[in-house]
Structure formats: C-alpha cells, structure tokens
Amino acid sequence: MAKRIFITGGIGSGKSTLLDFLRSQGVAAVEADKVGHEVLTFADTKAELAEKFGNDIFDDEGNVVRSALAAKAFVSPEMTALLDSVTLKRVYAESLRQLDNLAQTHDFVALEMAILDGRDDFYKNADVVLAVVTTPEVRIARLVGRGLTEEDARNRLKNQVPDSKREAIADVVFTNNGTIEDFENEIALWWESFKNEAAK
Template sequence: MLLPRCHRIKQPASRSLFQSRPAGRLFIFMKRIGLTGGIGCGKSTLVDYLIGQGMCVVDTDQLAREALSPGQPAYDTVMESLKGACRLEDGTLDRSALGHLVFNDDKKRRWLEGLLHPVIRQAWESRLHTWDREGCPMAVVVIPLLFETQAQDLFDHVICMACSEKEQLHRLLQRGWSQEHIQQRLKAQWSLKEKMDASDGVIWAEGPLSSTFQQWDQIYHRIVSP
C-alpha cells in the first residue's frame, strides 16, 4: 500500500517574481501548477473545487475530448486510420471503444499519444499565455501523464493526487472497468509511488472530501506565501 507523504514544496524555478509587461507595468509572475496523479485518484473532484474557488484551471482530458471532436484534424486522422471503427451513429468518437483498442495495443497507443500530446500541449500553453497577459496570479494545468510527457520543467510546482492501491482499484471497478482493462491502463503510466516521489507536494485523496480540499488549501497557501 502506498503511504501518504508529507507535503514538500520546492522553491520555484530561479526567475524574478516581477517582470515587465509589454505595456511597461510590473506584475507578479503567474505561478504555474501542474496537477497530476493516478487514474481514479480524485483529480476531477479537485478541479471542480478549484473552479468553484475562481481559479484558472485547464484540464487536458477536456482538451483531448475537444481535439477528437468532429471537424478537428486529430479526429479526421483517427477516423481515417481506424477506418471508422470507433465512430458512433451521430458521428462522434466512441471514446470507450478507442480506449479499449489502444490500451490493448502498445503500438496504437503510442501512435495516438504522438498525435494528441503536441496538440494538447499547444492548447494549454496558449491558455496559460492568455491568463498570464490577463494578470491571473496562478494557473493549474491537470495532466495525468505529466511526467510521462516530460512536462514537469514547465511548472513552478507539481502536485500529485494519490490514494491507496485498494481504494484506487475500488473506484475504477465502480466505473465498470474490468480488472484486465484497469491493469492495462495502469501499466501505460508511471506508478503512483513514482509520481509521488517526483512531485513537489502530494494530496492524499482518501476519506472525506473536506480533507482533500483542506490539503489543497494548505499547499496553496505555502505556494503563495513561501
């Protein structure tokens, strides 16, 4: 069983907190937070909380859905490659069927990741630049495969959502996933322990939601008031 780690926040990357905008006025440099974690570890729940707090948040899972919507280049490429195998009657992509297909075939999974990851990164980086220009003090980017895509150096801090293996399995089974599919999904990414060890802070998302939110609040205040 994985054990919760004490919050550990590294110092931000070595750069000034103040920089000049094109207009010439000074502003506090927007802090960029990468939020990652295992499947079923509560990332979506925390995102809803952060949005409710008025924070600037972008979820790369949502960006992936947008990239694979009809009319987008990635959608056309996938449909052409798979010969419409994952196409629903209304023309949209059957994400469940696509997931089972690529997680049963490492070659197809790597191909899909190679297609989507650059598009998704460009989208969230563009969102961050916009928020930065607008004066947003902090932005959170949710990236399940943050370390796997080597995006950690693009953030001031990386926070990992985690829970016990038993709880994670329970949550994924509740989604209707089979044991085999769960293992395929877990095998395709870093283990929870690896993600926790590589992160600057860990939120142990097991127990009441109030505990999860309280842990975020503590980390947030340590980031904004180092």
C-alpha cells in the same frame, strides 16, 4: 506573471477534488481530458487518425466516434501508442495555449493532467507540480462507489501510470487515503503557504 500549478494523479486519486478546491479560490483551470476531446475535432487530427485507423472511426458528419476509435486503439499497447502519437502532442500544445490565455487575466492558473511524466519539457513549464496518490484499495473502493464493478476497477488500475512516476516529478505529493474533509484541510494548508510565498 501568473503562477502555474500542474496537477497529476490517477483515476480515483482525488485530483479533481484538488482542482475543485483551487477553483473555489479563484484559480483558473484547464483539464487535459476535455482538451483531449477538443483536439479530436481538429482537422489535422482527424486527417492523421484516418490515415492510421481508417475512415470507419467517423460518423456521417465526419466526427470522430470515440467508442469506435477506442475499439481500435486499446486492443494492444502498440495501437494505444499509435493513438498517443497522434493525440498527445496536440493535447500538450493546446493545453499550454489555453493556459497561456488564462494567465493573461489570472494570478494563478492550473492544469490537471493524468500523465505528466516522460515530457520533461512540458511539466517544467509549471511553477509547481502537485501529485495526488492513494493506495490501490482506496482507489478501487472509490471507483466501485462510482458504479464500476470491482473487476472493472482493477482492470482500469492495471493500465494506470504507477504513482511512483508521478512522485518522481512532483514538487508536492498529497497522500489522499482519508476523507474528503481531511484532504481539503491538507490542500488548504498548502494553498495558504503557496499563495503567501507567491506574494513575496
């Protein structure tokens, strides 16, 4: 039976570096962000979004215009929660469906998702939960390096789930405040241990 690895971390934490390393080792992966885009194409999702946000979030072909949806959904915590009530249940279900499919043909599968807390029934599907955490200043520096202004970077961090919540559900916590090389070395040590344990 395939081992399931769930990865969580905030923006700029390095969770993508962790996922890239695992992929290089033959781990098949699902990214919840991409699943989130996919579920916006589902007919039942679009019907519920139209009911809650109106028809002006669609283009002439009936596709969700993400910028129009964001303009309505991210104006208040209440509206964001309304969007989450439509999309998150489908993201969880579709992520698990894709993971189940990959598990038929791979020994190790991984799911990268920014938020796992609040859904005990979901993250307990994992054999191991990995959290990647960093200090706010390191994350801001990385985001600025990607082209964001410092103000934009700080605003994005304000809306992030605190690392303490991720640490609370994680089996393994990686603190990624150094170089990519340091982080990859730490991942490699963990991976060898995990892989050897799984082989027993």
